[in-house]
Amino acid sequence: MLKVVPAPDTLIGRRFDIAVAKMLGISRVKATDLIETGQVRIAGRQGDHGKSATLQDGDLVEFDLVDEQRAPEPIAEDMPIVYEDEDIVVVDKPVGVAAHMSVGWTGPTVLGSLLKRGVRITALGVPGRQGIVSRLDVGTSGLMLVCKSDLAYKEMRRQFSEHEVAKTYHAIAQGNLKEDKATIEAPIGRAKVSDFRFCVTPGGKDAVTHWDVLERFGEATLARINLETGRTHQIRVHFSSIGHPLVGDTMYGANPKLSAELGLKRQWLHAMQLEFRHPRTHLNTVVTSRYPADLEHALEVLRARRAGADED
Secondary structure (H helix, E strand, C coil): CCEEEECCHHHCCCEHHHHHHHHHCCCHHHHHHHHHCCCEEECCCCCCCCCCCECCCCCEEEECCCCCCCCCCCCCCCCCEEEECCCEEEEEECCCCECCCCCCCCCCEHHHHHHHCCCCCCCCCCCCCCCECCCCCCCCEEEEEEECCHHHHHHHHHHHHCCCCEEEEEEEEECCCCCCEEEEECCEEECCCCCCCEEECCCCECCEEEEEEEEECCCEEEEEEEECCCCCCHHHHHHHHCCCCECCCHHHCCCHHHHHHCCCCCCCEEEEEEEEECCCCCCEEEEECCCCHHHHHHHHHHHHHHHHHHHC
16 A cells, blocks of 8 residues: 655655665665665655655655555544644644654554544645644654644644744753753754764754743753744753753763653653644634643652752
8 A cells, every 4th residue: 555654854864775774664775675666765756766865855755565564553542632623623742642654653643543533634734744733752742733724724834834833841951950041042953873863063953942940959950941943852952962961861861860760761841832823713822731640750759859858
């Protein structure tokens, strides 16, 4: 069965055979074979479309794999809908749920779960990503907006692209942040050491992160974060770049011992609030979330450890 998948952000700029190998979790030799036999191709690409082609932003990758068998996508039954009307739906995405399906991902997705739960989604957008105007990483929980109507898709895509939507995150950074309030302005690009990591680099895309302290624990700091831009792993990369990786984020340098003591298996990062103008009524709309159980538990442990240190 033919599947069309948007080129993953983390693989833009990579050779096509390397990208296919990463997307399918196979060897580069096997990926080359699939490309050369026409089972995997870049949709609509003329000329440079072989194994050495460079995957570009906006490319669609077509998979027509022989004898491919795939189990039905599971539904995220525990994913709450916190706001819904005729135009938009806002979910509180749990950790472990992807925004949309991609090759190699076998878990639940926001889009697939909404459709299977009977929520009507606009057909506008990249196939397999329709209705989605912003995304969260699989390992990040919190609020995510999906468009149900064509009107909403066009308007909310504009608002997100022009940075008119106020996206507020809460994160716990390792260590004691020096300032009570600051801005990190540093370009972000792909890290040469990994296909899935990003870093601050002069040749990267502009990225601006504003933060202010909510609570201090000595060994860590709870901060409120607002993004001017929406680069991949932006918050994680920016805080790591100033020597304060997010607690639990071992990919970007967090202390694994502290992560284990707090019971964390992912970064302490949650999309806490969305504020935007409703696409139809133009009224200011604010949707908020609560911390999920794993992040709440880690926060309680940090407060208990601080209280114990104060008593000593």
